[in-house]
Amino acid sequence: MSDSQTSDxxxxxxxxxxxxxxxxxxxxxxxxxxxxxxxxxxEGKDLLGLAQTGTGKTAAFALPVLSRINLKQNSPQALVLAPTRELAIQVAEAFQSYAANIDGFHIAPIYGGQDMRAQLRQLKRGVHVVVGTPGRVMDHLRRGSLDLANLSMMVLDEADEMLRMGFIDDVEWILDHTPDQRQVALFSATMPPAIKKITNNYLNDPVRIQIEAKTKTVDRIEQQYVMVSPARKIDALTRILEVEDFDGLIMFVRTKTATVELAQKLEARGYSSAALNGDINQKQREITIEQLKKGKIDVVVATDVAARGIDVPRITHVVNYDIPHDNEAYVHRIGRTGRAGRSGKAILLVTPRERHLLRSIERSTGQPIEEGKLPTSDELTNRRVTRFRESILETLDSQDLSEFTKLVEEVQAEANVSSDEIAAALAYMAQSSHPLFVEKDKLLDEPIAVRNDRGRDRDRGDKRSGGRKERSNQPMDYYRVEVGRKDGVKPGDLVGAIANEANMRSSNIGNITINDSHSFVQLPVGLGEDTQRLLSKVWVRNKPLKLQKTDLDHAPQEKRGRNDGDKRRRDNASNRKFDDNRGNRRSGHR
Structure with a gap:
């Protein structure tokens, strides 16, 4: 079946x-x-899918799994193996999105670095689908906490990546512990001998599907990516647009709804924008493109399908607000600029969890994408002040200001103030709707610290919570959060959530004290109000943090903080010992 035969x-x-x-x-x-x-x-057939990451494989296996789920059976019916915790989380989130209208559906992501007790409770309650990394799946199988007796389908996602990371023996061990009659779908970008062996040994007359990579990008298009926090994407985008000298710009998002929402947000920030998606009729589409051509609008926010066929010479920039899951789509997107021999620029916004998609695009196109940096508050301030000075000088050169000079002299005499003070007041009034001096914002001014997840730590514990050897000596404030011991929260949960969402280095997070119903966290003095509001809405262990600054009278004693830090170090040491023991067991299981 070709994609040209299937329109929906x-x-x-x-x-x-x-x-x-x-x-x-x-x-x-x-x-x-x-x-x-x-x-x-x-149809229940085994399948071998040869395709690059980013071609839409997750939906290719998740949708058939969901179509055949028996909600009355609370033991796992499908098991998805993924090479990294990041991919396991992403796959589990995709399942949840697709199952939005399936009441009672439960999925459990299980991977190293996550609290084993929470996973045990989740599996005991009953789940329909398990997504996990090989090491942690083996742990549960050995414990007897993962029952595969009713498994009807198993998916090996990015099998060649599991081979590269040394998991193939583990994968075979897990396959040997699944029912003989289960369906197997194996997805891999390449077909090395070890993957071919698994196909021959464990797949029954599989359907073979191969998606050829045809992606080649245009050399004259400058490509750049910027690492951004998911919660501050629109703010990061606004900074980028302010410093980029673009004429026309097309911006890509994944969904129809997002085109309208983002276009409205850009309009509110002073950019003439319009949405373009599959729900817009042909007449309105033609009007929008014509307005883009004539300069009546500068930014079009579009989905991939809606942007097909757009050829507007004034498009100098393409922004991938949402990174595409399909590598071919990336090439089509950036091809909207740099046409007919002209140069262009493509900017890609990437969240920390999407780094594997960035690497997939680079592998597929054969071209590295340069990392760009967000303009800092100081850089934006300098740029705005420079433009303001230029506009003042231009006005002095081009306008007759005699009447205004007379008015200033009158105000000066009446109010007994200097001309400098009047000029400053006028400057303040002129910039009131678009302030010259940008407020400091740690979420955007400091680079995002991302962990190297290229397979070196395999299934080991999350190093964010255990590797904070150097703690900042900067002054700290105490904050209370409304999750505690009874919620199953651990220091690593709070460190990971705060560091990720606030774009903060984990070394900047001080002592953590966990009580029964709430906890205390030390964070740097001067934490901005926007950051505090953002963290208040972050969910940990199925509860919002509701972060609030607290005074010293209500803060824990320093001794308690140190004890809790000691406990955290003991927990991390225990986790490392557990993983090392598991690794020793794994080496001898054959």
């Missing part, structure tokens, strides 16, 4: 509720891997 998901045999969910999520048509895989998997 309903024609693939998916049930109506799933198709409705996909429509709500803004999915317009299946990718080639989805169009070819879904019908075969729905």
């Amino acid at each position: 998901f309903a024609s693939l045999g998916l049930p109506a509720p799933l198709c409705a969910t996909l429509q709500n999520l803004g999915y317009e048509q299946p990718s080639p891997i989805q169009a070819q895989s879904i019908p075969s998997l729905l």
Whole structure:
């Protein structure tokens, strides 16, 4: 089945509720891997899918799994193995999105670095799908906490990556502990001998699907990515647009809803913008493109399908607000600029969890993408002040100001103030709607510290909570958060959530004291109000933090903080010992 024969998901045999969910999520048509895989998997056939990361493989196996789930059976019916915790989390989140209209569906992501007790409780309550990394899945199988007796489907995602990371023996061990009659879907970008061996030994007459990579980017397009915090994406984008000298710009998002929402936000920030998606009729589409051509609008926010065929000479920039899951889509997107021999620039916003998609694009195109930095508050201030000075000088040169000079002299005499003070007041009035001096914002001014996840730590514990050897000596304030021991929270949970969401180095987080119903966290003095509001809304252990600054009278004693820090170090040492023991057990399981 070719993608040209399949224009929607309903024609693939998916049930109506799933198709409705996909429509709500803004999915317009299946990718080639989805169009070819879904019908075969729905028929219960084993499958070998050869395709690069970013071609839409997750939906290719998740949608058939959800189509066949028996909600009355609370033991795992599908197991997805992923090479890294980041991919396991992403796959689990995708399942949750697709299952939005499936009441009672439960999925458990299990991976190293997460509290084992929380995973045990989740598995004991009953789940329909398990997504995990090989090491942690083996741990649960040995403990007897993961029951695969009713497993009907197993998915090996990025099998060649698991081979590269040394997990293939583990994968075979897990396969040997699954029922003989289960369906297997194996996805891999390449077909090395070890993957071919697994295919021959564990897949039954599989359907083979191969999606050829055709992505080649244009040399004259300057490509750049910027690492951003998910919660501050729009603020980061605004900074980028302020410093980029663009003429026309097209911005890509994943869903129809996002085109409208983002266009409205940009309008509110002073950019003439319009949305372009599959729900917009042809006449309005033509009007929007014509306005872009004539300079009546400067920014078009579009989905991939809606942007096809756009050829507007004044498009100098393409911004990937949402990184595409399909590498081919990335090439099509940035091809909207740099046309007919002209140069162009493509900017890609990447969140820490999406780094593997960035690397996939680089591998697929054969070109590294340069990392760019967000302009700091000081840089934005300098740029705004420079422009303001230039506008003053231009006005002095081009306008007759005699009447205004007379008015200033009158105000000066009446108020007994200097001309400098009057000029300063006028400058303040002129910039009141767009302040010259940008307020400091740690979430945007400091680079995001990201952990190297290229497989070196495999399934080991999350080093964010255990590797903070150097703690900042800067002054600290105490904050109270409304999660505690009864919620199962651990110091590492708070460190990870705060560091990720606030774009803060973990070494800047001080002592953590966990009580039964709440906890205390030390954070640097001068934490901005925006950051505090952001952290208040962050959820940890299924509860919002509701972070609030507290005075010393209500803060824990320093001794308690140190004791809790000692406990945290003991916990981390215990986790490392557990993982090392598991590694020793693994080496001898064959």
